[in-house]
Each structure stands twice: as structure tokens, then as C-alpha cells.
Amino acid sequence: MDMTLEPIGTVRSPLVDRKTAPKQGTDGAPDAWLHFRAEYADGLTDVGAGQDILLLTWLDRANRATLRVRRRREPGVLRGVFSSRSPDRPNPIGLHRVRVLEKRDALTFRVGDLEALDGTPILDVKPVLDRRE
């Protein structure tokens, strides 16, 4: 079965280093720009400023062999990675709920509060379903 992902775009962010990036659950993640590839423009026509979206990314600097992680709030305890949002995981897909602040053109969006490093590939955009998320 072909399970190969194709990037639909790239994150541009002032965050360039995992060590200095804010962790999920804290405040202070910066605005970032989403640059989509031209061939996906038709899929983006109904995404606009003011919307909350779910952004799926490929956490390309992840360690995919990780199965146990330390939680920030309980550093003495090892937890199974599937009970954590660690970027280090077997299939390092990032899930980010962000607000679209600006649509500069058909392929370029500014979003708020995105914890993703500069250069992170974008995999998907989904609408938030109020009933479920």
C-alpha cells in the first residue's frame, strides 16, 4: 500500500529550533505564514480569515523510534508516547488548531499561535467541527 505523503505547502515561522520553541500547552507561540503549493489552490478557496482550522504537518525533525516520553509536568515519569503530544513518535504528524488571521493571496495565509518550526511541511487543512473538537 502506498502510504507516502506529499507536502501541500510549508510553514514559515520565527521558530527555528526545537530547544527554544514553546511547548504545546503554553502561551506565546508566534504567528506564522503558511505557503501552499500552486497546484492546491482549488482546494483552498473556502478557507479564509477569521476561521479556525486544523492544520496537519509533518514534524520532520522527529525521532520516529520514540515510544516512551517524559512529560514536562512530571519529568520523573515515563509515559507511552500515544498518551502525549510529543513530536517524537512513529508517525510524526502534527495537529494544530490555529486561527487564520490574514489571507494575503490564494496560497499565502497568516495564522496565530502556531507551534511548528520554520520549514515544516504542511500535509492537510481540515475545518474544525464544533461538535467534535
Place this chain on the structure above:
Amino acid sequence: MDMTLEPIGTVRSPLVDRKTAPKQGTDGAPDAWLHFRAEYADGLTDVGAGQDILLLTWLDRANRATLRVRRRREPGVLRGVFSSRSPDRPNPIGLHRVRVLEKRDALTFRVGDLEALDGTPILDVKPVLDRRE
């Protein structure tokens, strides 16, 4: 960049056909079983019955060329796929919030209300973050 996914498990469900499966947003999706691969057991130790989890799947019967879709509620209107939860999309990653009803053993979980077809590969499990989802 290597963007190849590895299935961590498989969905077992009475849903075998996209045409008869319930659509997202409706009631009536059945319980399903998640069968994980043995090598991922260490990552699953803290996932248990009663928890709500986010399940990421690979929608292996998707048409990845789809960029415009018809919504069920507005069948006369074509929408950009990134404003829809259609399984047909360039990177067909399914996102399902489900409740763990039973953990039969370390690798076998029963979940409620899962809209995924029998045989669907499982990619990831993440905890629900109350603040964000």
C-alpha cells in the same frame, strides 16, 4: 525528505463499504476494534478504557486527486476540499475523536462511534487536549 508512513495497527469494523458507511456529522457509527502491532505496545501503556482519544488513520480508499467536493448539506455547491472532512483529499489522513470502551489486552482496544472502514491502517493516537479540542 522521507515522508513515508508506517501503520501502527488496523481498524476492524463492521463498516466495509464507503457507500453504506455513515458520514461524519451523523449519528450511528458503530463500535470498532483497534488492533495494534506488537512493536508499539510500549507506546500504548497509558491509553485506557474511558479515555477520549484522537485517532489518526490512513484513508486508503481515498481519491488523492480530489480538490473540490460536494457537501452533503449543499449538494449543488462545490467546495474546496480543505474546507471539508471528505476522505478524498491529497493526503488522506483521517482524524477521529473516539472513546476507548474496552482494553482487551495491551494491543486490542474497542472504541465507540468510529467512522472508518474495516482494514483502515492506524497511523497515530494522541490524547485530547481539553483546551484545544
